[in-house]
Amino acid sequence: MEIRKGEVIIECRVGDITAQDGFDAVVNAANAQLAPGGGVAGAIHRKAGPELYEECKKLAPIKTGEAVITKGYNLPNPYVIHTLGPVYYRDEDPAKKLALCYKNCLKVAEENGLSSVAFCAISTGAFGYPLQEAAEIAVKTILDEIPNLKSVKKIRFVLYNEKILNIFEKVLKPLA
Numbered sequence: 001m002e003i004r005k006g007e008v009i010i011e012c013r014v015g016d017i018t019a020q021d022g023f024d025a026v027v028n029a030a031n032a033q034l035a036p037g038g039g040v041a042g043a044i045h046r047k048a049g050p051e052l053y054e055e056c057k058k059l060a061p062i063k064t065g066e067a068v069i070t071k072g073y074n075l076p077n078p079y080v081i082h083t084l085g086p087v088y089y090r091d092e093d094p095a096k097k098l099a100l101c102y103k104n105c106l107k108v109a110e111e112n113g114l115s116s117v118a119f120c121a122i123s124t125g126a127f128g129y130p131l132q133e134a135a136e137i138a139v140k141t142i143l144d145e146i147p148n149l150k151s152v153k154k155i156r157f158v159l160y161n162e163k164i165l166n167i168f169e170k171v172l173k174p175l176a
Contacts, residue, residue, distance in 0.1 A: 001169045008146050010139075011156040012168045017120050018047040018075055020158060024114035025069070025079035027105050029122045034060040034068070034082050039125040044080060048073040052080065064091055065100030067108045079114065081105045085123030088130065095137055098123055102141040109152050116154035121164055131164060135171040143175060 002011045017026050017040055029040040034056035036045035045052055055070045059082075062068055067083040083101040086094035101122050109117050121138070123129035142155055159165045 001172065003172060003175070005143060005146050007153055008149060009154045010142065010172065011154070012165055012172060013156060013158060014160070014162055014165045015158045016043070017118065017158045018043050020118040020156065021076045023077050023116045023118045023154070023156065025081050025109060025112075025117050026072070026075065026077050026158075027117065027119045027122070028080050028082045029120050029125065029127075030062070030082040030084055032061040032063070032084055034062065040120045044075070048075045048080065056082065065097045065104060067101065067104035069108050069112055077118075079112065081108050081117065083122060085127055085129070088123065088128040094123075094129065095133070098129065098134060098137045099141040102138055103145055106142070106145050106149065106152060110148070110150060113151045115151055116156070117152060118156040118158050120158055121160070121168070124164070125160075131167045132171075135164075135168045139168070139171045139175065 028044045051073045059068045062084050064084050064086050069081050072078050072080050085101050086097040088094050124134045
């Protein structure tokens with residue numbers, strides 16, 4: 001699914017976050033230490049290679065909602081934007097912190113003159129964020145940020161499976 005809001009295209013697709021050819025950056029749902037781990041962070045680190053973690057060590061730790069940028073190394077993308085999402089049942093005000101992740105990732109992309117960013121569904125894996133609520137926050141935050149975007153013209157949600165895709169599309173479709 002693809003919609004256009006002003007000059008910005010927003011897409012939803014099932015796919016592998018480490019295989020997003022043609023995008024300036026992919027977003028890593030990172031841990032505070034920006035270390036390799038499971039899920040998205042593990043996949044990105046494995047594909048990018050050990051140089052990614054060497055660069056990440058200099059930027060860690062990060063706080064929930066923060067975003068930092070590194071090179072992409074062996075990924076097909078020049079950059080990785082790392083953000084620490086909230087742990088749903090532990091963090092105070094997880095909705096505000098999740099929105100901050102998306103907002104700060106876009107801010108970092110803008111500061112670096114990037115034109116395209118591919119997001120995963122931040123915090124919906126091991127961090128336990130309910131998919132429907134996470135999709136609503138992600139889509140609303142990105143739509144709210146579009147007026148502030150000067151360089152970012154393409155945003156993609158790269159989702160793990162059809163179930164997650166259907167949830168994101170259901171949230172995005174009425175806003176098209």
